[in-house]
Amino acid sequence: MQTLNLVNTDHVEFNAFTLFDTxxxxxxxxxxxxxxxxxxxxxxxxxxxxxxMEAARFVEFTGLYFKSDAISGEMRGSKLARKERLFELKINNRYIGTLSYAINKPMSLATFNKLKKLHKLLVHPLNNAMLYQQALSLAMQDGLTGLGNRRQYDQQLKRAMHHANRQGSKVGLIVCDLNKFKAVNDSFGHHIGDQVLINFANALSECVRDSESLFRFGGDEFAIIVEDACEQTLTIIESRIHHAVSCDTLLNNYKVSASLGSTLMTRIDNEDTLFERADSHLYQQKLKQPCRLSVI
Incomplete structure (x- = not known):
């Protein structure tokens, strides 16, 4: 597809008199x-x-796309064309993203100018949508580790289990917590405790694929949702986690290890029963840990 980089660089300010000047x-x-x-x-x-729907009055296009650093979207049914006409959108000279039209015919200068005027109506709703999505992302994110939080876990597990029931696949759940974490917090303070949590979150991230999702519930409690899972998949991930934790210098310095509990969903499971079974397996693993000693 040939790309024509023709951008709108005008200073865009919301002014009702300029929008309705005809x-x-x-x-x-x-x-x-x-x-x-x-x-x-x-x-x-x-x-x-x-x-x-309004832009189609002025130009024929097969696709309409918006892209920014934080978010991207497209018109329903968008398809690529031979060419692309790009518009750089700004609010008060602040770049918010690029709007592109997929076109098969050249766009006249008159049409180009008409669309620029229409974009003045579009930029603020787009900006509001971007701010809304950013707020949603923050509400679903653990502030310390950047992983999903309990709210996002609840939503994603429900969606994953529903999808698995339709597709005849299974969801796996791994719950994790840290051994001797409280001793580290009590002896060395929350600053070190926070760094231990960050390192553990990073270790978890190294052990999963993009299709698997990580969450921190709070404290030292973490969970991994594994879609299209089997027993072998869960065993492999658990092995990777234990290896990653054992190779982390900071976690080794403070003698911190991880306990894991995993399970596969059954057809009679709901979100609560699946978690309770994984959490029960985690508790059994913790009982096998040697008595906790004070951190030296």
Missing amino acids: QDHQENNRKLALAEQLQTSLELNSILNIFA
């Missing part, structure tokens, strides 16, 4: 209706779908 009352009413519709959603793809 004497055509019907056109002004259309713009007002579009502005209202764009404010009805904080979902990026929905905003692009709404905007695409």
Whole structure:
């Protein structure tokens, strides 16, 4: 696909007088209706779908895409074309992302300028959607380790189990906690304890694939959701975790190891029973640990 890098670099400021500067009352009413519709959603793809209906009055395109550093989306049914026309979107001279049209025919300068004016109605709804998604991400993230938190775990486990039941596959769950972590916190303070947790989270991250999800519930409690799993998969991941922990210098210095409990879902499981069984296996593993000694 050939790309034409023609960008809009104008200083974009929201000004109602410039948005509705035409004497055509019907056109002004259309713009007002579009502005209202764009404010009805904080979902990026929905905003692009709404905007695409108006943009289609001025140009034929097979796809409409928005991309920023933090988020990307596209119009429903988007398809690539022979060329791409790019617009750089800004708010008060602050770059927010790139809007691109997939086109098969050249875009005239007049059309290009009409779309630039329409984009003034689009930039703030797009920015609101980006801020909303960022807030959602923070609400689902553990502040210390960057892993998913308990809220995200609950949502993802429910979705994964529902998908597995439809596909005839299984979800595996591994729960983890650290041995001697309380002794480290009590003896060396929370600063060292936090670093131990970060190192353990990093060790876990090295042991899973992109399709497997990591979470921290709080304290030293962690969980891994493994989709399309089998007993062998869980055994391999557990082996990797024990190896990664044993190779971590900081965890070794403070004599911290990990206990793991794992299980596979059954057809009668719900989210609670699956977790309870994995947690029970974790407890059995902790009972096998030698008596805890004070950290030296």
